Amino acid sequence: MTNHRPYSHTFDHLTDLQVAQYVEALLTGQPSAIDSEIRHHVEECLKCKSEVLGLYSLRYNSQTKSQEISIDAAYDTSGFLKNFQRKSWLKMAALFVIVIGISAVSYYISVPGISQHKQSQSAAGDTAVTITNYASLSRFDESPNLEDLLHSSMRSSTIKVLSPPDGFNAKNQIEFRWENGNSATYYLKILNNREEIVQQDTLQGTQFLLKKLPVPGLYYWKLENQTELLHLGKFIIRR
């Protein structure tokens, strides 16, 4: 006589009630309370995993309804504002957005070329402002602002970048090299596609070897002297 294992992968999948039990256990933070036969079945069964996770998503949304935005609330701005007043952490998020906004304005003012470029655009009647939703950016998505700057001409056109070529695919290390800069000191900044500086170096020479690469993604690099941006390039780090 065979040893009957009612939930093993050779037998039936979880019933609706068992799926509900599993989800209840996950929501209450007590997965160990689930019958071990059920847990072992789910561990091996992709279909049941999917069923449990599907209901979990629905129940998680229902449980957090009072705190989170539903599809209705998303269409109801007044409801959101009431929520806003209740959430102190949300105020932190708002502060973050304001800081980003101020940084962006400072950036536009401080970087020669870009403000002029924008001004010329405005003069031409193009007054659209790009608001980048950084949260939705994958690490390899282009930064609209930096791409914009990349395609605008630099004030100093004398510098000649020898390495890396634009769009360089890096795996181990990157050599930055240039000539005709005519400066005693250079500032090399590496930014991710969210425009966050991930590395910054002050250099006396005209080359720099980046040995320790950041996580895979699209990066931009700026070469500046004490007064202006000399070059903006980009490279990709893949694994």
Add this chain to the structure above:
Amino acid sequence: MAGHDIDESDIYLLYHKPHTLVEKHQETIEIIVNKYIRSGLFSIHERDDIIQTINVQLLDTKIQKVQQHFDNSTKVVTYLSRVIQNLCLEIHRKNSRRPTIDENQELDSLESETSDREYLSEMFIRSELHRLHATFLLYHTKQAKLELCLKLYYRLPLNRDDILTLGENVDAAVADAFVKELRDHYEDLDDKEVYEKVTPYFNVIENKQNTPDALRKWTNGKIKEIIHLLNAPPANAKYDKETLQILLTKYYENEQKTN
């Protein structure tokens, strides 16, 4: 059975006033239908009709089945949610249609009219981190191995607890040696080098004789599974290997902050 607070009032309503029970959980029905609208299963224009159909079917037949099968092992609302979920899928199968591109665009435009996109993004990330955590829990005895392999694959920071949780009898010295093995140039190693370095440790811990390639294939298979699970309806997600990395990075950053 999961340890939960039994909702006595729902149980009473289920058997004595099912109409009131369904009425009480209208919000649950709406949330579930809205979730499926977001995932593209239904058009937003069908929303009211679908909610009405669910109400009718619940009261006509489904609630009787819930009464027959309910055994107090879970909350009534969780079991009811499962029934509502099945009804949504049934209705979808019968309608057998998806919203057109224009309808999707309309949804997008409705959302973009609101001033709370940052808030929605934050909520979405939070919800996704919870779903990822729940997904890990479904792997039960393989959870620790899965998480460690994901960290190795994406070169996320390791600590000795990642190795110690692989099994009850994992030697602390083995865990230390494992972490030390990858201390230098961890992010610069290619996949082959990583699997060659860690497979002997996995073999000691699991008492197996697997090849590095077997571990690589296992990891790749699990990454595909996780992406499949996170993208499956009713989720409105389109994860790939790169976006999964972002979610994992955020997940372990949060974990580190709470520890």
